[in-house]
Amino acid sequence: MSFWRHALRISARDLRIEGRTFEAIGITLPFGLVALFLAPLALPADADLLADVGPGMFWIVTVLFGMFVTFRQSVAETTAQREAIRLLGVDPAARFTGRVAASTLLLLGFEALLAPATVVLYAPGPIPAWGWLVPIAILAAAGLALLGTLVVDVTAGLRARMSLAPLLVAPLAAPLLVPAARAVDALRRGDGIVGPALVMTASVLALAIVGVLTAHPLQESST
C-alpha cells in the first residue's frame, strides 16, 4: 500500500515544483514550437506535402524536446535530496513510478500544447476517428516518460550524463515514435491502428518492467 502512496507523493512533489517553476514545459515548449515553425521553411511550398509530414514532425519534436521534460529530474534533484529519500526507506520502484507518472502528465501537457500549433502550421486535414489520438498520445507520453526516467537513472553520477542521455533516448524512442506516426497516418486514411497501438503498448510495458526491476540496483549503484 505504501508503494502507491509513496509513488503518488513523489509525483505530487514533481508536479508541484513544475507548477511553480514552469521550467520543464516553459523552456521546452517554445523550442518545440520554433522547430515546428522552421521545418516547413526547409520544405517545398506544397500544402499536400506539409499535411503529410505534419504528424511525423509532431512526434519528432515531441521525442526530441519532450525528453528534456523527463531530464529535468536529474538537474532538479540533488544528491542530498536523493539520499534523504533513500534514508526514509522509500522503495526505489515507487520513486521511479512516481517520477514517471509526473513526467507522463507533463508530456501530455506538452503534446496538448504542441498539437494545435501542428494543425495550424501543417493543416493535416480532418481525422475521422480523432478520438483514437488520445490513447496514442497517452502511450507516447508514458513511453517517453519511462524511457527518459530510466536513462536518467542509468546515467546518474556520470559526468557526461546531460550529453549522453539524449543520445541514448533518441534511438531507443523509435519503437514509440514510428508506431505513433503510423497510427496518425492510419487514422487520417480512415484505417485501423491496432498494429501500431500494440507495438506502443508492448514498448510501454517492456519499459515499465525494466524500469521497476532495475530501480533498486540502479539506486544502490549510483554512489
Place this chain on the structure above:
Amino acid sequence: MSGFLHCLSVEPLITLHDVAVAYGDQPVLRNIDMTVNRGEVVALRGPNGAGKSTLLRVFATLLRPAGGTGHVLGAELGTSSAEAVRPRIGLVAHQPALYSDLTLLENLELIADLAPAVAISPSKALELVGLAAASQRRVSESSQGMVRRADLARLLVTEPELLLLDEPHSGLDQAALGLVDNLVRRCIGRSGAVVVVSHLTHLGVAERSVTIDGGTVAA
C-alpha cells in the same frame, strides 16, 4: 518481532573493521576500525579531504565499503539488511536536502509523508527550530541559516536513532547553535548515538573525538 527487538538491543550501534572505500580507482578510506556505542557522541575531525564526509556516508549505509566489514544498527553493511535500517538513520549533509521550490513546511510534510514513522508534526518541528513564522516561505527565498535550521528540523520529524551530522553548525548564527546541541541531546536521550563532523575546536556535546587524516584513523 524478535529480530526487531534484537536490533534495538544491539551494542554498539556502529562497528567497522578494516573498512576501505574507493571512488573508482581512487582510494578514499583505508584500514578504518571504529566503534560507536549507544548513547555516545563522537566528533570526527581532520583536514579537508581527509574522508570524514565519506565515512559519514558509510555509516549512513549509502556507500558500500570496497573492503573490510561493518555493522550499523545491527545490520551488515552492503547487504539488504543495511537498507532495512535506513529509516532509523538521519543524515544532515553539507548540502541541504530540501527542495528549493517548495516551502519549508512542504519540505517537512514530504518527509513526514514518506517516513515510516513520524515523531512530531512538521509544523511542530519548524516551531522547535524557530521557523514557525517562516513555514510558508520557499527554500529559495530563505536565508542559508533558515535552510540549515529547516534541514535540522527534518531530523526532529523522524527522530532517528543514529544521527550523522556533517558540519551542522555551518550557516547557523550564534543564537541557533544551541539547536544542534538540542538535537544531539534528544537523540542521546532516546539511547541513540551521534556522529558529528565539525571543524569547531570546542564541540560541547561531543564525548569522544576521532581524527581522520589521509583516509585513515589518525587518533
